[in-house]
Amino acid sequence: MPFINTKYSADITTEQEIAIKSAIAEHIQLIGKTESWLMLGFEPNCSLYFKGEKSEKIAFVEVSIYGNASKSAYEQLTAAICKTLNTILGVPADKVYVKYSPTENWGWNGGNF
Secondary structure, eight states, rough: OEEEEEEEOOOOOOOHHHHHHHHHHHGGGGOOOOOGGHHHHHHHHEOEEEEEEEOOEEEEEEEEEEEEEOOOHHHHHHHHHHHHHHHHHHHOOEEEEEEEESSSSETTEEEOO
């Protein structure tokens, strides 16, 4: 049950969203999850500053997951996310932050796991 939310400093087209979704769906297995429970959110045109500057291409990605994964798995997913955002949106890897939030409490369909 991962939820991956991407805040991006510029516009994202529908085609770019679909391309990112497809790439993330392929890589989500790195943290032991599947696309069947994957939810994605996109927040384009966010006002983001990094190192005191407002960058044209910058992203903040939040990965919330039910349970936990290994440090190595998180590192591999971070690399895949950075590569995906670079390939599709042109965001340099050094302008992407990825935050992981594992949780033991996750609700769905009126109940909790």
